[in-house]
Amino acid sequence: MEAPQVQPRILIAGAGIGGLTAALALKKLGFENVEVLEQTAVLKEVGAGIQLGPNAVKVLHHLGLGPALEAVAVAPLATKSRNWASGRTIRNFPLGQECAQRYGAPYLHVHRADLHNALIEAYGLGNVRLGKRVKTHAQDGGGVRVALESGEELRGDVLIAADGVHSVIRGELLEGREPRFTGLLAWRGMADAEKARHLGIERNVNAWWGPHRHFVNYYVSAGKRINWIGIVPAGEWRLESWSARGDKAEVLKEFDGWHPIVRGLIEATGDVFKWALYDRDPWPVWTQGRVTLLGDAAHPMVPFLSQGGAQSIEDGYVIALCLARLPHDPAAALQAYQDLRTERTARVQLGSREAGQMFHQTDPLKKLIRDVKFRWATLTNSQEKWRRVDWLYRYDCEAEVAARLGPAVAKAA
Numbered sequence: 147m148e149a150p151q152v153q154p155r156i157l158i159a160g161a162g163i164g165g166l167t168a169a170l171a172l173k174k175l176g177f178e179n180v181e182v183l184e185q186t187a188v189l190k191e192v193g194a195g196i197q198l199g200p201n202a203v204k205v206l207h208h209l210g211l212g213p214a215l216e217a218v219a220v221a222p223l224a225t226k227s228r229n230w231a232s233g234r235t236i237r238n239f240p241l242g243q244e245c246a247q248r249y250g251a252p253y254l255h256v257h258r259a260d261l262h263n264a265l266i267e268a269y270g271l272g273n274v275r276l277g278k279r280v281k282t283h284a285q286d287g288g289g290v291r292v293a294l295e296s297g298e299e300l301r302g303d304v305l306i307a308a309d310g311v312h313s314v315i316r317g318e319l320l321e322g323r324e325p326r327f328t329g330l331l332a333w334r335g336m337a338d339a340e341k342a343r344h345l346g347i348e349r350n351v352n353a354w355w356g357p358h359r360h361f362v363n364y365y366v367s368a369g370k371r372i373n374w375i376g377i378v379p380a381g382e383w384r385l386e387s388w389s390a391r392g393d394k395a396e397v398l399k400e401f402d403g404w405h406p407i408v409r410g411l412i413e414a415t416g417d418v419f420k421w422a423l424y425d426r427d428p429w430p431v432w433t434q435g436r437v438t439l440l441g442d443a444a445h446p447m448v449p450f451l452s453q454g455g456a457q458s459i460e461d462g463y464v465i466a467l468c469l470a471r472l473p474h475d476p477a478a479a480l481q482a483y484q485d486l487r488t489e490r491t492a493r494v495q496l497g498s499r500e501a502g503q504m505f506h507q508t509d510p511l512k513k514l515i516r517d518v519k520f521r522w523a524t525l526t527n528s529q530e531k532w533r534r535v536d537w538l539y540r541y542d543c544e545a546e547v548a549a550r551l552g553p554a555v556a557k558a559a
């Protein structure tokens with residue numbers, strides 16, 4: 147594959163899912179002058195699962211990660227949403243073969259560490275500069291400057307801020323306001339599948355909808371573990387951290403009276419963790435000249451469509467494709483990336499909030515209408531169910547970029 151004739155120096159702040167996807171896509175497209183700056187000294191993902199919609203898996207396949215994912219992922223057969231107490235099925239949405247055929251890639255569940263390892267192995271750990279926390283940035287017509295907390299200063303042609311929901315670069319670039327606290331908290335844990343075998347948990351996205359809260363569980367690690375998340379009102383808890391431990395008795399109290407599978411899975415789990423949920427309203431501008439935002443830095447969302455990571459993966463591929471089309475004019479490439487991504491990610495952000503309201507419905511009439519609508523769609527196998535998610539899962543980064551900037555000059559291989 148031919149490398150771009152012009153090689154801009156590209157700085158990426160943050161080696162999370164979004165930053166690493168961008169870095170890997172740029173490498174595949176022939177960019178040789180990319181520097182990833184990560185604040186942590188040791189790269190390791192947390193012990194949690196992640197759902198990857200076909201829109202994200204398609205990108206990871208383009209980047210050559212298909213075999214690595216196949217070795218560790220679990221492909222769920224369906225999303226089965228059930229009543230919190232009785233276990234009655236409200237909605238059964240197929241995610242197996244039918245979904246893979248319709249969208250050109252499967253729906254997958256993976257352990258975050260497995261996804262991170264696959265990205266790192268493909269990109270090269272040696273290419274990530276660890277222990278480099280970005281403190282501040284500036285730009286002028288000639289380029290960008292990044293100052294690290296260590297005192298070091300770096301120069302580049304482009305800065306991609308993939309530094310997460312509390313992005314310092316976003317704070318400098320945009321309004322500087324903190325993200326919005328949603329009033330919700332995610333309890334999470336991971337059980338050994340052997341220890342939960344007696345519960346007969348199905349290979350689905352198993353969602354349990356109850357008043358003011360919901361619970362989701364699914365297999366990861368090639369079926370060896372079961373990941374779960376329980377969303378509840380946050381009370382006084384405000385800390386957002388993948389490593390903040392909680393008390394299992396507290397989770398069991400939150401899910402008092404819930405179906406025996408939910409309670410049994412919590413009981414079969416070792417450590418439990420809690421994470422306060424934050425998001426932002428959609429924002430129409432993320433790019434200024436040679437600097438742009440990506441992933442949670444640009445559009446953090448509540449995880450109720452399981453799409454925050456997927457959107458950062460799409461961002462990473464789209465930005466690389468835009469730079470490959472316009473390597474001689476990085477500012478125009480970043481502007482095209484923003485124009486391609488703001489409307490879609492805003493829809494996903496707002497759709498995620500709406501999904502939470504639907505899951506946690508307490509109004510008896512609205513709940514009845516919800517349940518009847520989904521049960522009818524399940525019983526009649528209505529095509530309407532696909533039409534509701536086509537916009538989300540069918541997105542094709544390459545086609546979107548080609549429609550805006552013309553056909554590819556170089557293709558990821």
Ligand SMILES: Cc1cc2nc3c(=O)[nH]c(=O)nc-3n(C[C@H](O)[C@H](O)[C@H](O)COP(=O)(O)OP(=O)(O)OC[C@H]3O[C@@H](n4cnc5c(N)ncnc54)[C@H](O)[C@@H]3O)c2cc1C
Pocket residue numbers: 159160161162163164165183184185186195196197198278279280281308309310311313314332334375421440441442443449452453454455456457458
């Ligand atoms: C409970 C929960 C469940 C979720 N489930 C799903 C799901 O099933 N599917 C899905 O697609 N999404 C899910 N998400 C969302 C997903 O986790 C995020 O959207 C995704 O991790 C965002 O990736 P990112 O790379 O943009 O940011 P991050 O993952 O936050 O990565 C940011 C990186 O930048 C580094 N960094 C931060 N500041 C600096 C700095 N100043 N200098 C240098 N480096 C810095 C950080 O150390 C980190 O490595 C979930 C989120 C939560 C909270």
